[in-house]
Amino acid sequence: MKLQRKNRLRALSLGAVAVSGALALTACGSDDNGGTSGGSSASAKAGSIKCDDAKGQLLADGSSAQKNAIDAWVKAFSQACGVQINYKGGGSGAGVTAFTQGQVAFAGSDSALKPEEVAASKKVCDGGQGIDLPMVGGPIAVGYNVPGVDNLVLDAPTLAKIFDSKITKWNDPAIAALNKGVKLPDLKIQAFHRSDESGTTDNFTKYLIATTPENWKYSGGKAWQAKGGQSAPQSAGVAQQVKQTSGAIGYFELSYVKDGIKSVSIDTGASKPVAPSSESATAGIAAAKVVGTGKDLALQLDYKTKAEGAYPITLVTYEIVCDKGNKADTLPATKAFLRYIAGEDGQKVLASIGYAPVPDEIIAKVRTTIEGLS
Secondary structure, eight states: OHHHHHHHHHHHHGGGGHHHHHHHHHHHOOOSSSOOSOOGGGGGGGGGOOOTTOOSEEEEEEOSTTHHHHHHHHHHHHHHHOOEEEEOOOOHHHHHHHHHTTOOSEEEESSOOOHHHHHHHTTTSTTSOEEEEEEEEEEEEEEEEOTTOOOOEEOHHHHHHHHTTSOOBTTOHHHHHHSTTOOOOSOBOEEEEESSOOHHHHHHHHHHHHHOTTTOOSOOOSSOOSSSSEEESHHHHHHHHHHHSTTEEEEEEGGGOOTTOEEOEEOOSSSSOBOOOHHHHHHHHTTOEEOOOTTOOOEEOOTTOOOTTOOSOEEEEEEEEESSOOOTTTHHHHHHHHHHHHSHHHHHHHHHTTOBOOOHHHHHHHHHHHHTOO
16 A cells, blocks of 8 residues: 555646657657556546556557557556556557457457457457447548658548559659649659558548549559558558658657658648647547447548548557457456546547547546446
């Protein structure tokens, strides 16, 4: 009890540096094998974290899109409760596989479970099954590195042609038409995509399929299907390649847009192009509908939105957990951690580090579901 009280007081004392911690997290980012040097933004209310009987350690894997958010949350939760959480961030596909094989307490995925994955989860969820809990929202930024170009506007058809190797130079007439008055260089486009199975890829290509099917004739999914281009693992890997390659373009979460990477504004058909931000992503996610059944809260996003100020290329990251049949030795810590990140304090962390909180109506359902986990 004394140790726990000491940990809680220590976490509370970090609250005064919450804002600077958030900025440090955004600046430092993360790798895919460890944590960030930031994350103290999550500690603003760490003293109020309800630990219950949480103890020991949790293993988790999955979405690299939410890695920066998870790192911030884990730091605050671990300080408050003394629980070690190892979130690998190996990508959505790796996370779902690890979950259905019973290797992790929970997984993160930017795509909801498929029917066959739900069926596989029943083997590890004793008397239950895996469910999707939307926890992190955010824009998928299209980041670029084109010397001399500080502001760039693209639309869905142009993006599709770039990532399908149909547009190969930055001064292509289609790009120039969307950027009147901008001096575009005669420079080869270096398009980067994910090499691993990724929910970020799934959501990015869902946007292209929904908005410009005549230019993106692939079925979509977590694995990249278009020919050409170059690849890198995890969001951090794609961002690193864009950062160091002149003429590069790639897709990743907004928290990875830094250190020389700029983000594309999207011409959606609204009165003005929309840049990715927490606010514009929240506006884009606001029209999402719950399409999961039972305790599953999978969402359907509106990629074709033309609402003013709504960014269309968004994703929602789900925490995947058993509704029933969670392992007895990890259930208390899993529930306590999920309760914190779905709570008001946990969700408040998101906007400061480039993510979007889950809309109130949806996160309220998530909180109720977490309390019923067994």
